[in-house]
Amino acid sequence: MLRVSLFCMPLITLAGLMAGQARADDVQVAVAANFTAPLQAIATAFEQDTGHHVIASPGATGQLYAQINNGAPYQVFLSADASTPARLESDGKVVEHSRFTYAIGKLALWSARPGYVDAQGKVLAQGNYRHLALANPKTAPYGLAATEVLEHMRLTEATASKRVEGQNITQAFQFVQTGNAELGFVALSQVSRDGKLTGGSAWIVPDTLYSPIRQDAVVLDPGAGQVAVEAFMNYLRGPTAAAIIRSYGYALDARAQ
Template sequence: MSVIRAVPYSLFTLASLFSLQALADDVQVAVAANFTAPLNAIAAAFEKDTGHHVVASPGATGQLYAQIQNGAPYEVFLSADDTTPARLESEGATAKGSRFTYAIGTLALWSPKAGYVDATGEVLKANAYQHLAIANPKAAPYGLAATQVLAQLKLTEATRDKIVEGQNITQAFQFVQTGNAELGFVALSQVYKDGKITSGSAWVVPQSLYEPIRQDAVVLAKGEHNATAKAFVDYLQGPKAAQIITSYGYALDAKSD
């Protein structure tokens, strides 16, 4: 069975990635950590339907932006926000007219313990926990959204000494999953599939408590002349990808429904 070929990315592998040359039927995709699981599924379907391969590098949006600026060989960027792709567009680092919203993210407060997180998030106000995991708000839009929720609930000061920051949303999730934090703000897609929470307990945070997490995709300058990059972003906007995206708890842009 064909699956996505994920390439871990760090400063230590920068040199090797610079030298990596995409094959004619490959597309190098930088993907926000929250969208890793849906991209796995989309990439498998894309490969089955087209024979093309997705080579993915997941990470925090801010870190991926820095890597793109430093010449990383990405051809498509799936961001966790809409401002970073717009910034790259303004800097002339993208294929003209290629930016679009591929998903709208949802924040969840989650614990692996059944019944620990109530359906309205009152567990936050009860303040009976020692650690609350969030993604780095300076690098990860889901982390920023978490701080907005705490501010709206007037819990910023009460939770300040309890917060443990993950480098990205994947690490924040791992902190909770491994018990290093009793609960944490994660992407709903990490704990949701086909209409239900897959494990533990969760509060799906109302959209009114944080700014919309519009996740934009863009073809980068390095992918402008790669037909596989174009085929992939077309597929990402198609019905099969849409079905996968919504199955993980994301909403679609109204213009894309």
């Protein structure tokens, strides 16, 4: 299984130490691969503001779910969907009433080549490419969304021999970034910052072509009663995190604002 490690340097403010701030603790976070970069930014701000440290383990949502069920000591789960945290609730593995939607994801068809993907995504139907990357739809919600787009556009069969699947959205992005696939379905957050592409060319897929990617957060049993965990969840719902989440191209749940 592909595993990506994320290490965030702990930052403790001198002011916090002088004020006799409560002991800094680690927060063990299992995070959907698409949210890795935003979490890094949020973690840095959180650590500066509170002294608590975030230790993140990114992966495909389905893989993280399996790890949690197998006893992985994660305290917080930032999923790429809403259904997986709901299943964990049903399994009795989460803190009651801790679940909420922290972001709503957006899908993009992207190529590392400037000008390759047109603004309407017509390149997808034209078929002048050998490989189309996407995340595994069985374990990654963004991969499932990609298959919904293909089905909606009646391109499921036409693209079947061209599709290459990554274990998660990060690997799908890497296939395109390295040129091993001419284009692929990625999270908009991977290729956009502050409303602008960071490189290449992309079609932002209309959200009418796939089911809403509501990404839910939940406190897992190992995080119950932990001060640092509660502080992180509150921070995730606060204005600093909200600004970072929006800057990476996500929408926020209007019900949570």
